[in-house]
Amino acid sequence: MMTRPSRTASAAGESGKEPIIVVNDLALVVATVNGTGSQTANTALLRSFFSMGIPVHGKNIFPSNIQGLPTWFHIRVDKDGYIARRDPTMLVAYNAQTIDADLRALPKGGVAVVNGDLAPSVQRDDLITYEVPVKELLRATDQKGKLRDYAANMTYVGVLAHLLDVPLAVVEEALAVHFGRRQKLVDLNMVVIRASHEWAVAELEKRDPYRVEPMDATDGLILMTGNEAGALGSVFGGVTVAPWYPITPSTSFIDALREYLRELRQKEDGERSYTVVQSEDELSAIGMVLGAGFAGARALTATSGPGLSLMTEFAGLGYFAEIPGVIWDVQRVGPSTGLPTRTSQGDLAFAYTLGHGDTKHIVLLPSSIEECFEFGWRSLDLADQAQTPVFVLSDLDLGMNTWMGRSFTYPDAPMERGKVMNEEEVAEHGFGRYVDRDGDGITYRTLPGNPNPASAYFTRGTGHNANAVYSERAEDWLENTERLSRKFDTIRELVPASEVDVAPGATVGVIAFGTTRYAIEEARDRLAKRGIHFSTLRLKALPLRPDVRSFVEAHDRVVVVEMNRDAQLAGILRAELPDLAPRIDSVAYLDGMPFTAPFVEERLTPFLMRVAAEVA
Numbered sequence: 001m002m003t004r005p006s007r008t009a010s011a012a013g014e015s016g017k018e019p020i021i022v023v024n025d026l027a028l029v030v031a032t033v034n035g036t037g038s039q040t041a042n043t044a045l046l047r048s049f050f051s052m053g054i055p056v057h058g059k060n061i062f063p064s065n066i067q068g069l070p071t072w073f074h075i076r077v078d079k080d081g082y083i084a085r086r087d088p089t090m091l092v093a094y095n096a097q098t099i100d101a102d103l104r105a106l107p108k109g110g111v112a113v114v115n116g117d118l119a120p121s122v123q124r125d126d127l128i129t130y131e132v133p134v135k136e137l138l139r140a141t142d143q144k145g146k147l148r149d150y151a152a153n154m155t156y157v158g159v160l161a162h163l164l165d166v167p168l169a170v171v172e173e174a175l176a177v178h179f180g181r182r183q184k185l186v187d188l189n190m191v192v193i194r195a196s197h198e199w200a201v202a203e204l205e206k207r208d209p210y211r212v213e214p215m216d217a218t219d220g221l222i223l224m225t226g227n228e229a230g231a232l233g234s235v236f237g238g239v240t241v242a243p244w245y246p247i248t249p250s251t252s253f254i255d256a257l258r259e260y261l262r263e264l265r266q267k268e269d270g271e272r273s274y275t276v277v278q279s280e281d282e283l284s285a286i287g288m289v290l291g292a293g294f295a296g297a298r299a300l301t302a303t304s305g306p307g308l309s310l311m312t313e314f315a316g317l318g319y320f321a322e323i324p325g326v327i328w329d330v331q332r333v334g335p336s337t338g339l340p341t342r343t344s345q346g347d348l349a350f351a352y353t354l355g356h357g358d359t360k361h362i363v364l365l366p367s368s369i370e371e372c373f374e375f376g377w378r379s380l381d382l383a384d385q386a387q388t389p390v391f392v393l394s395d396l397d398l399g400m401n402t403w404m405g406r407s408f409t410y411p412d413a414p415m416e417r418g419k420v421m422n423e424e425e426v427a428e429h430g431f432g433r434y435v436d437r438d439g440d441g442i443t444y445r446t447l448p449g450n451p452n453p454a455s456a457y458f459t460r461g462t463g464h465n466a467n468a469v470y471s472e473r474a475e476d477w478l479e480n481t482e483r484l485s486r487k488f489d490t491i492r493e494l495v496p497a498s499e500v501d502v503a504p505g506a507t508v509g510v511i512a513f514g515t516t517r518y519a520i521e522e523a524r525d526r527l528a529k530r531g532i533h534f535s536t537l538r539l540k541a542l543p544l545r546p547d548v549r550s551f552v553e554a555h556d557r558v559v560v561v562e563m564n565r566d567a568q569l570a571g572i573l574r575a576e577l578p579d580l581a582p583r584i585d586s587v588a589y590l591d592g593m594p595f596t597a598p599f600v601e602e603r604l605t606p607f608l609m610r611v612a613a614e615v616a
Contacts, residue, residue: 022209024054024079026164027086030156031095031102034063034071037150038094040178040189041157042073046402047174048166049077050223053215057083059401059594064248064340070098077212083404084518085594090210092156093118094134103127111208113156113163128208132159132196141195151192158196162204165211168197222369222405226398227302229369230328231257232408233376234300235264238415239326241299242276243288248340249396250302250330257302282307286314289325290389293318294459296420296447298380300326305334305347308354315389316355317461320484322434322443324383324418328392330399333592342592343397345514345563349572351391352542358481360488362390362495363542365513366398369405371540378496381416386491387445395563397515397594419444426452433457433468434480441487488543495541500551502535508611509535509555510604511548513569515594516561522597523604532608534559539569544576552580557611559604561587563595 028045032038042058049056057076063069076086090111093099099121103112108126116133134155138148161171172190179185231253234242239261244254254276261274279285285301292299303311308329318325331347333339352363362382364375375392383390421431421444431454434443446455457468465476502509512520517538524534537551552558552573560570567588574581587603589595 020209021211023211023213024077024215026077026090026210026212027088028075028077028090028092028160029088029102029105030073030075030092031098032071032073032092032153033095033097034065034069036153038071038073038153040150040175041153042075043178043402044157044171044174044189045160045166046075047177047223048161048170049075049212050218050221050404051170051174052166052212053218054079054212055081055083055215055217055404057401057403059085059397061593062341070095072102079215079217081217082518082522082597084522085596087596087598090208092160093121094153094156096121111210113159115152130159130163130200130204132156133199137192137196137199141191147188151189154189154192155196158193158198159200159204161193162197162200163206163208163210165213168194218404220407222407223402224369224405225252225256225400225402226366226369226372226394227253227330227400228256229372229405229408230366230376230392230394230399232260233373233378234326234380235260235376236373236411237377237380238298239300239380240265240274241288241292241297242274242301243279243285243292243299244276244301245279245282245285245303245307247282247304247307249332249400250304250307250328252400253302253328253330282310283314286311286318286325286327289327290314290318290321290323293324293383294448298324298326298384300328300380302328302330304330304332304340305344305350306337308347308351312354313356315361316357316359318389319355319359319361321459321461322387322445323389323459324380324387325389326379326383326392327389328394331393331395333590339592341396343395343515343563343594344590344592345393345395345516346565346568346590347393348513348542348562348564349566349568351393352572354391358484360543362386362388362491364390364392364496365540365542366392366394367514367517367538367540368398369403370408372398373408375496377411382491382494384418385416385494386442386487387418388487388491393514395514418442421446421450421455423450423452423455426450426455431455431457432466433459434464434483435466436483436486439486440490441483441485442490443483492543492545495543495545497545498540498547498551499538500536500547502551502554503533506533506535507556507615508608509537509551509558510561511537511539511551511558511569511573512561513539514563516563516600519595519597519600520561523600526597526601527604527608532605532612534604534608542572544573548573549577549580552577552583556583556615557585557607558583559585559587559607561595561600561604564588564590 046058059074061072093114111128116131119131175186289299333342333344366372379390465471567586570586
């Protein structure tokens with residue numbers, strides 16, 4: 001077999017000291033071409049580290065076309081459990097289009113595993129470089145046709161298994177999980193992995209410091225995407241109707257939902273107790289959701305920013321006619337179609353007030369697969385309790401990437417159906433659809449099929465009085481909208497509370513939501529080592545609960561960290577807490593990439609130092 005010598009640099013440098021060994025602490029970026037099957041190779045690596053008990057996280061940074069453009073997969077291995085994106089220490093360079101930029105991103109002493117055909121592009125002498133003879137390895141394993149292109153990526157799996165000390169049995173099991181135990185597919189890939197591993201053992205002198213060793217830090221944890229977790233939670237929440245229209249990055253939510261429903265809600269004779277239907281567009285999808293919600297079904301749809309725009313009028317109808325339904329918005333970069341395969345938190349302000357006129361919605365803000373599962377069932381409960389559309393704002397990073405998490409907890413209470421009157425209750429108490437009997441703004445409803453004639457009403461999005469009768473009288477309009485305002489105050493106590501961690505003596509608090517939490521948590525620990533401390537509040541829902549006001553009041557300054565350009569959450573806080581607005585600062589930034597801890601640390605430090613000086 002033909003080989004090329006590897007350019008290497010000793011991890012010990014020129015001093016002759018003992019080599020540095022870095023165990024279970026690396027950031028690997030795999031640079032390949034979209035559509036070449038690299039996802040299988042990368043997932044095998046990710047699952048291998050996880051099955052060795054090492055905390056790990058992977059982020060797929062992929063293009064919006066079908067194939068042919070550059071794609072990157074970020075794998076972070078961290079013995080301390082940090083999973084925020086991190087600048088790379090290792091690179092697999094298998095893409096000629098991006099190799100120059102990919103190599104520049106490595107630090108001095110970084111490691112590059114390079115397809116041998118691209119070796120002339122390596123012009124840096126301060127890197128540890130391993131050149132892999134991909135073509136020769138594929139010829140030796142007799143790979144042909146399209147399979148040859150896919151198998152090329154398995155060469156770096158074999159090489160990395162040798163360099164990092166990952167047992168091949170672990171890699172094989174990871175592939176078996178990925179392919180659903182279809183052994184033929186496993187064997188086709190393992191042929192290349194074993195050949196590449198044998199070549200690396202024979203030909204490569206390991207000079208880099210990185211290796212992995214088994215731990216027990218993943219015991220009791222699972223690997224899953226946020227979309228899968230949200231879909232499963234929705235099944236446990238009793239969803240029966242799911243109309244949708246395909247849009248990245250939410251399509252895999254419905255794909256997972258369909259599979260879980262087929263497994264858990266389909267009888268042996270094939271009869272289904274659910275409906276998943278692809279509608280002609282997002283407008284019709286939410287229309288079906290509201291129709292099903294009116295009829296008493298638990299219904300949801302999944303979309304992203306452009307689809308949410310099309311749902312605006314129906315969202316307003318759902319709010320004003322007071323019809324339950326759930327909309328999962330897996331956020332991506334906008335406006336327009338924007339960057340369909342990059343992550344964002346740019347839909348918050350839009351979703352919160354989606355509709356026409358004075359409209360406000362429940363918005364749930366998951367940050368983990370555990371919360372995606374929980375909000376899957378809880379959103380359906382809230383929609384029924386509050387008789388209103390509920391928006392769950394995930395993002396592409398959480399929705400489409402694979403995360404570690406604890407095994408999910410089965411809902412600890414029966415489904416909450418809210419205020420629904422049956423035939424006897426209507427006969428005993430009478431019925432008026434929008435009559436506020438309890439003073440909390442949430443009225444009683446009836447469902448189609450109630451045999452009591454007095455239970456019927458006309459659901460309308462136009463002006464109406466308390467008995468659902470069409471009206472343009474100013475008094476009726478004011479009475480209805482003031483009740484809806486009371487209802488929104490009631491909802492504040494129904495939505496999940498924030499997660500608050502107050503640092504003793506801290507004068508600065510940080511407010512965030514969603515997946516920014518991971519970079520913030522790591523940055524907090526980094527700053528604490530420098531003697532700089534701050535408190536945190538992670539918002540789980542809108543409308544704001546009283547805990548947010550209490551948190552802001554307890555600190556001289558609050559910094560809101562979010563992935564959008566216009567500081568949307570900071571704007572909501574200033575608008576709803578106007579007396580505290582001077583205390584609220586913002587770190588808002590969006591380039592489509594998840595935050596890193598050094599970025600957050602750099603952006604927060606000026607605020608923290610300034611407040612410390614003011615207090616002193």
